[in-house]
Amino acid sequence: MKPVPEMLKEKFGGVVQKHWEESARQWHVLVAKDSIVRVAEFLIGTFAMRFLFLSGSDTRKENGFFSLYYVFSFAHEDRFLIVQTRVEEKDPRFPSLSRFLPQANWQEREVQDMLGLVAAGHPDPRRLVLHEDWPPGIFPLRKDFDGRQKIPRVAGDYIFERVEGEGIFEIPVGPVHAGIIEPGHFRFSCAGESILKLEIRHFYTHKGTEKAGEGKKPDHLLCLAERISGDNSLAHAVACAQALENLGEIEVPPRARFLRVIFLEMERIHNHMSDIAGISLDVAFSFGASQLMRLKETLLRANERLTGTRLLRSVAALGGVRRDITEEQKEWLLGEIGKIKEDFDETIRILWQMDSLMDRIEITGALKKEVVEALGGVGPIARASGVDRDMRREHPYAAYKDLLFRVPVFTDGDVESRMKVKVREVCESFRLIHDALQTMPAGPLCGAPKPFRPFRSALGYTESPRGECFHWVETGRDGNIVRWKVQSPSFANWPLIEYAVLENIIPDFPLINKSMNLSYSGNDR
Amino acid sequence: MSAVLLSLFQVFFLMALAPAVSWFIKKMKAASQNRVGPSLIQAYADLWKLFRKDMVIPETASWIFHAMPWVLFASTLAAASMVPVLWTRSLFGFTGDVILFVYLLALGRFFLALAALDTGTTFGGMGSSREMTLSSLAEPALLLAFFALSFRARTLSLESMSVYFASEPPMQVLFFTSLAFGALLIVTITESGRIPLDNPATHLELTMIHEAMILEYSGRYLALIEWSHQIKQLVFLTLLADLFFPWGIAAAGDFPALGFSLVFFLAKIFILAFVVGWIEIHSSKLRLFRAPDLLAVAFVLAILSLLGQLIIGRGL
Numbered sequence: 001m002k003p004v005p006e007m008l009k010e011k012f013g014g015v016v017q018k019h020w021e022e023s024a025r026q027w028h029v030l031v032a033k034d035s036i037v038r039v040a041e042f043l044i045g046t047f048a049m050r051f052l053f054l055s056g057s058d059t060r061k062e063n064g065f066f067s068l069y070y071v072f073s074f075a076h077e078d079r080f081l082i083v084q085t086r087v088e089e090k091d092p093r094f095p096s097l098s099r100f101l102p103q104a105n106w107q108e109r110e111v112q113d114m115l116g117l118v119a120a121g122h123p124d125p126r127r128l129v130l131h132e133d134w135p136p137g138i139f140p141l142r143k144d145f146d147g148r149q150k151i152p153r154v155a156g157d158y159i160f161e162r163v164e165g166e167g168i169f170e171i172p173v174g175p176v177h178a179g180i181i182e183p184g185h186f187r188f189s190c191a192g193e194s195i196l197k198l199e200i201r202h203f204y205t206h207k208g209t210e211k212a213g214e215g216k217k218p219d220h221l222l223c224l225a226e227r228i229s230g231d232n233s234l235a236h237a238v239a240c241a242q243a244l245e246n247l248g249e250i251e252v253p254p255r256a257r258f259l260r261v262i263f264l265e266m267e268r269i270h271n272h273m274s275d276i277a278g279i280s281l282d283v284a285f286s287f288g289a290s291q292l293m294r295l296k297e298t299l300l301r302a303n304e305r306l307t308g309t310r311l312l313r314s315v316a317a318l319g320g321v322r323r324d325i326t327e328e329q330k331e332w333l334l335g336e337i338g339k340i341k342e343d344f345d346e347t348i349r350i351l352w353q354m355d356s357l358m359d360r361i362e363i364t365g366a367l368k369k370e371v372v373e374a375l376g377g378v379g380p381i382a383r384a385s386g387v388d389r390d391m392r393r394e395h396p397y398a399a400y401k402d403l404l405f406r407v408p409v410f411t412d413g414d415v416e417s418r419m420k421v422k423v424r425e426v427c428e429s430f431r432l433i434h435d436a437l438q439t440m441p442a443g444p445l446c447g448a449p450k451p452f453r454p455f456r457s458a459l460g461y462t463e464s465p466r467g468e469c470f471h472w473v474e475t476g477r478d479g480n481i482v483r484w485k486v487q488s489p490s491f492a493n494w495p496l497i498e499y500a501v502l503e504n505i506i507p508d509f510p511l512i513n514k515s516m517n518l519s520y521s522g523n524d525r
Numbered sequence: 526m527s528a529v530l531l532s533l534f535q536v537f538f539l540m541a542l543a544p545a546v547s548w549f550i551k552k553m554k555a556a557s558q559n560r561v562g563p564s565l566i567q568a569y570a571d572l573w574k575l576f577r578k579d580m581v582i583p584e585t586a587s588w589i590f591h592a593m594p595w596v597l598f599a600s601t602l603a604a605a606s607m608v609p610v611l612w613t614r615s616l617f618g619f620t621g622d623v624i625l626f627v628y629l630l631a632l633g634r635f636f637l638a639l640a641a642l643d644t645g646t647t648f649g650g651m652g653s654s655r656e657m658t659l660s661s662l663a664e665p666a667l668l669l670a671f672f673a674l675s676f677r678a679r680t681l682s683l684e685s686m687s688v689y690f691a692s693e694p695p696m697q698v699l700f701f702t703s704l705a706f707g708a709l710l711i712v713t714i715t716e717s718g719r720i721p722l723d724n725p726a727t728h729l730e731l732t733m734i735h736e737a738m739i740l741e742y743s744g745r746y747l748a749l750i751e752w753s754h755q756i757k758q759l760v761f762l763t764l765l766a767d768l769f770f771p772w773g774i775a776a777a778g779d780f781p782a783l784g785f786s787l788v789f790f791l792a793k794i795f796i797l798a799f800v801v802g803w804i805e806i807h808s809s810k811l812r813l814f815r816a817p818d819l820l821a822v823a824f825v826l827a828i829l830s831l832l833g834q835l836i837i838g839r840g841l
Binding site for chain 2: 171172173178179193280282283284285286287289290291294354356357359360505506507508509510
């Protein structure tokens with residue numbers, strides 16, 4: 001089969017202005033702005049490619065245009081296709097994909113807010129990231145915007161979509177919640193206890209992380225990446241490191257690849273345990289919750305003992321990892337993992353036997369496969385709705401190619417399925433850690449860094465505990481970092497919750513929310 | 526005179542004991558979670574702390590908001606003074622007090638729901654609507670259970686019922702009243718806002734029932750509400766003890782009998798609290814729309830108890 005870019009050239013002719021390979025697995029094509037929709041439809045329809053995310057950057061200084069990058073995954077060949085297009089400042093419109101590709105909705109609105117481009121034909125062009133108190137005409141990701149300045153706030157109201165009729169009322173929840181969680185607003189339209197519509201309003205914790213990453217040294221960028229989502233710290237760091245390694249063509253030594261797998265899976269286990277504990281707590285079964293939290297704490301302490309940090313901060317480094325696992329530590333970890341697994345299995349057995357718990361989680365918050373696919377859902381949530389997809393298998397990174405693991409998939413899409421997926425993934429992770437520890441080759445921990453080449457872009461990704469996590473880095477004239485885009489799994493998954501709650505009742509919302517356990521910080525960045 | 530004093534003492538005794546019973550259930554839950562849990566003093570210190578704290582009153586609050594804690598507290602105390610505790614007399618006992626008992630609690634609840642609506646906040650309205658739904662189902666079950674018992678005891682006075690059941694052979698009492706006991710136990714759990722119907726420990730406003738109604742309260746008012754809630758829970762447990770396990774209760778107000786009765790009473794209350802706590806630990810919260818099913822079970826149990834006696838007759 002001919003490479004896809006060449007086939008695109010044949011099919012669309014002059015529309016495809018240029019195509020090249022930026023790295024072994026990264027095809028780029030530059031297409032005319034007006035034909036983006038046609039090209040995207042063709043890629044998805046003909047090659048069964050999957051749209052991952054859209055990144056925009058202000059490259060006016062280099063070529064006089066804004067650049068848009070539509071990143072597609074071509075799982076059959078383990079490649080990525082990046083469709084680039086250029087948008088002029090004078091005519092900032094670009095065609096919206098959202099009508100046929102609903103998952104582009106938030107992506108395009110983010111580009112609108114941050115870069116001041118206009119998604120023409122977007123069905124819902126309201127503001128997303130920047131709220132109404134942000135003055136119009138100021139676009140943070142443009143290069144002429146200084147990230148350190150203080151912006152005066154203006155008055156403005158967000159218009160929620162309303163459901164009207166007799167007996168229908170709205171329940172506003174948040175952005176400040178009871179309990180120690182992050183801010184986010186949920187607006188329910190209800191008839192009695194039944195939810196007719198939920199509209200979420202997020203981005204209260206937007207910190208301008210991507211902007212802060214511009215001009216940073218690679219090591220500093222990694223530090224920022226670790227802080228995007230506290231409990232998925234390592235997944236973000238590794239994704240960012242892989243993007244940078246891809247940029248600098250840095251070879252990661254085999255031992256470091258295995259160590260990354262071990263620590264990434266440790267992170268997955270403690271995240272999933274905490275999620276299952278949360279489900280148990282939300283149905284008021286505190287026994288299960290406290291047992292699982294106890295196990296999570298044991299894991300965090302193991303992390304601390306191995307790496308000096310509970311949430312695996314500073315473990316990933318450019319070109320490898322910072323911490324080794326010695327032979328002695330290996331034996332200790334194997335023993336510890338065995339004990340935790342035993343306790344975990346027993347707790348889960350008790351949970352599955354609880355009729356009253358099962359009654360709460362069956363059918364609750366069901367997400368249909370079609371909805372998940374249309375909105376681009378990722379991770380355990382997608383796998384619980386029958387979407388068989390895992391970056392560790394589709395586009396293997398670190399040492400996942402050398403290790404055997406199963407990707408659990410369930411089809412009901414309800415809270416129970418999400419919980420089952422997480423339980424099974426924990427079991428797979430225990431095995432992965434075990435196997436990786438046993439088969440880990442000896443060798444150095446870090447590859448030698450090389451200077452980045454100018455005007456390059458590279459993709460790094462991990463299957464974080466919450467799902468696919470992408471980091472996209474572009475370099476400028478001197479090989480410095482000029483754009484850093486983070487596509488967190490929560491950004492992809494938050495819109496799903498609006499559909500998961502339909503036909504459910506208000507008091508079940510916290511349970512549904514917990515079963516998805518999305519990050520606010522990761523979403524808002 | 527001393528009879529009145531002793532009856533009055535009973536009410537104070539319930540007021541003083543109520544936080545300890547809630548503490549006991551908390552402690553049980555803590556043990557199930559490998560936690561130490563609070564000390565007994567904490568239960569009282571929390572109330573004391575709230576009594577001394579400043580209150581934050583919503584701007585939209587009307588007189589209902591201010592009256593509710595007092596009405597709730599007073600109605601709960603009035604109900605509490607109708608149950609025999611240490612001896613078979615109560616402060617306000619009279620024939621027909623069973624019915625007044627039910628509606629005194631309803632009065633408190635009415636004001637509770639009204640005050641939750643009064644401030645116009647989101648969660649208050651949600652809480653009242655849920656509370657009213659559940660109580661409209663719990664109330665008939667409670668009344669029917671009372672009627673089943675009073676049918677057997679041929680009296681509508683809590684005092685006389687207690688005396689009657691204390692004098693009946695235990696096996697016969699159990700045979701006829703175990704169904705009514707089931708009904709009253711479910712009502713007790715509902716009224717005290719416990720799992721599986723409500724979760725007293727949650728911070729998730731959207732799932733709350735009782736807690737959602739009192740979210741706007743703080744300081745002294747909150748202390749009054751919390752305390753009434755604890756007293757109500759103890760009153761229900763006392764009722765269960767009086768009607769189903771009345772053995773050991775003092776027939777006269779003399780000293781050795783009262784001491785004996787006190788030991789029995791405490792044992793009974795903490796065993797019943799243990800049962801409530803055990804249920805709380807071993808179940809998760811019901812889906813809100815499944816809660817009526819449980820209360821329907823209570824209703825059916827009460828009806829069966831009544832019908833059973835009608836069909837088999839008193840003679841057995």
